[in-house]
Amino acid sequence: MSHHARWAQVAALFAAVVAVGSNAFVLTPILREVSASLGTVPQHVAWAISAFGAATAVSSLVLSAQLDRWGPAKVLSLSAVLLGVAELSSSLSAHWLHLCLAQAMAGVAVGVLLPGTYATAAAVSPRGKEAKVIGLVLTGWALSLVFGVPFAAYVTEHVGWRSVYVITGTLSLAVACALWLSLRGISLSRPVERVALQGALRIPGVAFMLLLVFGYMTAFYGTFAYFGEGLRVALHLSAQGAGSFVFAYGLGFGIAGLMLSHFAPRATKSYMVTALVLISLCYVAWLPASTVRSWAFINSAVWGFLNQLALNALIVTLNRYAAEARGVVMGIYSAVTYVAVFAGPLCMGPLYAAYGLFGVTAMAGAIVLASAAALLAVRVHH
Structure with missing residues (x-):
């Protein structure tokens, strides 16, 4: 595998973590605007975070085995597409329950996308460099916090909270394309891990x-x-x-x-x-x-x-x-x-x-x- 191909894969996996982090943390600073828009209290909107977490937990146990069967290119790109659809659905929420359901859908996607991203990062790493590559991919969390969340707060204040989910949804769909293009041909079969x-x-x-x-x-x-x-x-x-x-x-x-x-x-x-x-x-x-x-x-x-x-x-x-x-x-x-x-x-x-x-x-x-x-x-x- 060429050096450029490997770093394209790492960049796509890094972007996947940024996309996940942007959805996971974006609701925290804008609870008030979202709850006011949906005619409810901040606690109800915070339950959307709980719905996201519950769906991710179940998905990571039930669905992540598909990674070995279908391969990372197909599984991760489809998961990123589902995350994008869930975020766009969140932007259309007319009731806090609708937002909870949309975030539960995002959780189903992330339950496969996140463990799959970590496993794939290890698989595409040169021997002995796994810790460095995984560490680089994990910095996507910091990037989504340092830039993504304040950006979401800025967008909410000037354009409205629904635009935030339109932007994150579009990002997730772009990440899906990058994952599909960069990971084709990669296999994660590791019988020792079963x-x-x-x-x-x-x-x-x-x-x-x-x-x-x-x-x-x-x-x-x-x-x-x-x-x-x-x-x-x-x-x-x-x-x-x-x-x-x-x-x-x-x-x-x-x-x-x-x-x-x-x-x-x-x-x-x-x-x-x-x-x-x-x-x-x-x-x-x-x-x-x-x-x-x-x-x-x-x-x-x-x-x-x-x-x-x-x-x-x-x-x-x-x-x-x-x-x-x-x-x-x-x-x-x-x-x-x-x-x-x-x-x-x-x-x-x-x-x-x-x-x-x-x-x-x-x-x-x-x-x-x-x-x-x-x-x-x-x-x-x-």
Whole structure:
């Protein structure tokens, strides 16, 4: 395979992550506009994030096996087309339930597109360069946060929120074309990875780490769903103003990612415990931080930076435990993550309604601190 062909594939996979990230995070800073337009409350619109998460979780377990059967070119391009159709459907929503259904359709697409993108990135990587290529593809998340979400807030303020989904839908359709053109002929057949679901969960350390991932992700997505609206209320911000704090989060996340690509500390138990404790402190810090814009901006960036460190450590550790069952374990990881995308906003909704952003971040801090304590207390297989 030529150098140019390989980088065209990596670019298409990177764009797929940007498309997924743009849909996943775009609703946070514009909850108020969308809920006002649909004649409902922000909590109902946040349930669209939950619908997206639930559908992604189910899809990643049920449909991602098609990747081996049909090949990545067909599966990933069709998934990107479905994501584009779901986003265009979201732009036509006349009721919050319509938006929830459209986002559930987007979840079905992402449940195949995201794990498939990661697996394909590993398959097209030169031997020994997998970590570098996957790391490059993963920076699509930071790009969608740093540029995509603030851009969505800007578009919402000047043209309306429906235009945001028209733009992301068009992007997804363009990504589908790029995936189809660049990935034809690539095969992912890896018999060694075909380990049963129950067998993967019996590998020492895997089930415990997946439980940690669930707590960590529930805290994150539960907070992130109400983060933009909570800061808007606390600091009297516009949609564009709220987008700047999502930008700060993405900036911190991206900087940590660049740092890890050059210097990655070993993911020891003490390293993970320290990262989780610092994240819990970051959640608690929102109580005073949300009263001053500059402090809130700094706390957003620190939150992003620490989350990149913790997420990286969790994924590296899971892969280390999984050994030859990495494909199956990462599929379960994806499902667990998106169950948390569903559970987080749903569970935190009543807390937000009763106590605002502070109630949500206090609960998130408690969950992450409990995860750190569990990790410290349990003897995990190495």
